[in-house]
Amino acid sequence: DAGVIQSPRHEVTEMGQEVTLRCKPISGHDYLFWYRQTMMRGLELLIYFNNNVPIDDSGMPEDRFSAKMPNASFSTLKIQPSEPRDSAVYFCASRTRGTGANVLTFGAGSRLTVL
Amino acid sequence: AQSVAQPEDQVNVAEGNPLTVKCTYSVSGNPYLFWYVQYPNRGLQFLLKYITGDNLVKGSYGFEAEFNKSQTSFHLKKPSALVSDSALYFCAVRRPTPPLVFGKGTRLSVIA
Numbered sequence: 001d002a003g004v005i006q007s008p009r010h011e012v013t014e015m016g017q018e019v020t021l022r023c024k025p026i027s028g029h030d031y032l033f034w035y036r037q038t039m040m041r042g043l044e045l046l047i048y049f050n051n052n053v054p055i056d057d058s059g060m061p062e063d064r065f066s067a068k069m070p071n072a073s074f075s076t077l078k079i080q081p082s083e084p085r086d087s088a089v090y091f092c093a094s095r096t097r098g099t100g101a102n103v104l105t106f107g108a109g110s111r112l113t114v115l
Numbered sequence: 116a117q118s119v120a121q122p123e124d125q126v127n128v129a130e131g132n133p134l135t136v137k138c139t140y141s142v143s144g145n146p147y148l149f150w151y152v153q154y155p156n157r158g159l160q161f162l163l164k165y166i167t168g169d170n171l172v173k174g175s176y177g178f179e180a181e182f183n184k185s186q187t188s189f190h191l192k193k194p195s196a197l198v199s200d201s202a203l204y205f206c207a208v209r210r211p212t213p214p215l216v217f218g219k220g221t222r223l224s225v226i227a
Contacts, residue, residue: 004158031213033214033215035217042217042218042219042220043159043217043219043220045214045215048213050213055213055216068142075161091158091159093158102164103161104151104159104161104215105161106158106160107158107173108156108158109156109157110171
């Protein structure tokens with residue numbers, strides 16, 4: 001198992017540009033989470049999905065952020081337009097409902113820098 | 116709503132000495148408690164969890180944690196620290212239903 005796969009690992013963009021981050025969860029996992037990590041705010045939950053359906057998006061900062069999960073093996077987090085304050089590391093994580101239900105597996109993260 | 120507090124931003128310990136990283140929580144009902152570790156430029160990795168049962172739980176790399184319901188604490192411990200234990204440690208809590216809420220993290224530095 002390759003684990004949770006995120007791309008790109010690093011993204012540098014200019015303010016106002018659209019950014020799309022991608023995540024492939026572990027096969028068979030039916031929960032997917034997007035977190036954002038910054039020095040000031042630590043790890044914040046942005047949104048999570050169960051069986052491809054968004055369950056709680058109350059952590060999404062504002063309308064500039066959107067997330068989709070079109071199928072069980074792919075999710076995107078989009079920022080449009082991007083702003084310098086969006087600079088952070090964005091993590092995707094997944095988990096199952098089975099015996100490993102309580103353990104999140106994280107991807108390596110996507111480091112976003114907005115100039 | 117559930118929350119987690121890690122009162123120390125930084126913990127320094129000499130190699131070979133015991134280490135403790137503190138965590139207190141607030142949640143209604145029975146908590147599910149976790150510790151994760153993050154090495155530089157990596158995602159978080161699971162260390163150990165408390166769901167129910169024995170208050171002392173053992174995890175990866177020789178770490179253990181003790182659930183104390185009266186003090187609402189779940190401190191991470193290791194009897195003898197290694198330089199390779201230097202990393203960022205996160206405590207997390209949730210109720211039986213998602214999501215997992217993380218503390219701000221404690222940076223552990225083990226000095227040779």
